[in-house]
Amino acid sequence: MSVKLEEGRVRQAVQSLLAMFRDGELPEKAARTFINARAGYGKPSDKWSLGNKLLMLINGTEDARGYQQWREAGRQVKKGAKAIYILAPMTRKVTQKVVDEETGEEKQEEKIIVTGFRGVPVFRYEDTEGEPLPQVDYSPPELPPLYEVARRFGVEVKYLPFIGQAAGAYRPGQKQVILYSHDVDVFFHELAHAVHNTIRPLKGGQHRDQEIVAETVACVLCELYGAKGYLWHGWEYIKHYAGQEPKAALKAIMAVLNEVEEVLERIFAAAGMDTDKVA
Incomplete structure (x- = not known):
């Protein structure tokens, strides 16, 4: 397919997308899916609070454990490795008087209350050595379109069980895309972030314009590759950052x-303009 024809198809898809957003005539939405942890591959961190899981991810690892937990797994913490600290609740048992709703009588009831938190040292998998851990592949049976583009930009793509936050993430410093869902639009969104980062370094966190660029690119790619049911999610996502009024969201996209x-052009250039599989 020629470059000129490809540019025309991309622009047509963009204009079609904007028209649907403007008129509110979006296809029926698809149900969101998330990856669940498989039995037999559990990690201690699977039971941690969301805050502690996020702390682990911020420190660049998907597996952190206490010193003894690593020994039980057949691994040893490397000499000189520094611990990261998670917060564990301190609890105590108290006895309280409660009133039975049926009889009105008072009775004693034991209850566990949280009295505070303490720091618990854990070590990253990357700071240990020893026996390999059981591995499980969470990749989808069929990889999404443009999967090879991420590799051509030197970006590693990993599928992991959902931990109660976003459906995906792009880590510029580690050149990683982490996906907690097999939904193709999630991959397209994070791929857009990775390619956008080659145009200009992205700001940390979820910056308004960056998120609108990534989600608009994802919606266009969904249209081009015939991935139905995701435009509703994309429109709601864009409105979350740009404002719930359609005019404000459209204005933000146009900006x-x-x-x-440019992101789309770089994606298709990296794909070698091979668009034979485009719907």
């Missing part, structure tokens, strides 16, 4: 449209 088109 970043040049970057959207």
Whole structure:
């Protein structure tokens, strides 16, 4: 397919997308899916609070354990490795008087209460050595379109069980895309972040314009590859950052449209303009 024809198809998809957003005529939404941990591959961190899981991810690992837990797993913490600290609740048992709703009588009831938190040292998998851990592949049976593009940009793509936060993440410092869902639009969104980062370094966190660029690119790619049911989610996502009024959201998209088109151009250039599989 020629470059000129490809540019025309991309622009047609962009205009079609904007028209659907403007008129509110979006296809029926698909149900969101998330990856569940498989039996037999559990980690201690699976039972941690969301805050502690996020702390682990911020420190660049998907598996952190206490010193003894690593020994039980057949691994040893490397000499000189520094611990990261998670918060564990301190509890105590108290006896309280309660009133039976049926009889009105008072009775004693034991209850566990949290009295505070303490720091618990844990070590990253990357700071240990020893026996290999059981591995499980959470990749989808069929990889999404443009999967090879991420590799051509030097970005590693990993599928992991959902831990109660976003459906995906891009880590610029580690050149990683982490996906907690097999939904193709999630991959497209994070791929857009990775390619956008080659145009200009992205700001940390979820920056408004960056999120609108990534989600608009994802919606266009869904249209081009015939991935149905995701535009509703994309429109709601964009409105979350741009404002719930359709005019405000459309204005926000138009403000970043040049970057959207540049990201798309780089994606298809990296794909070698091989668009034979595009719907």
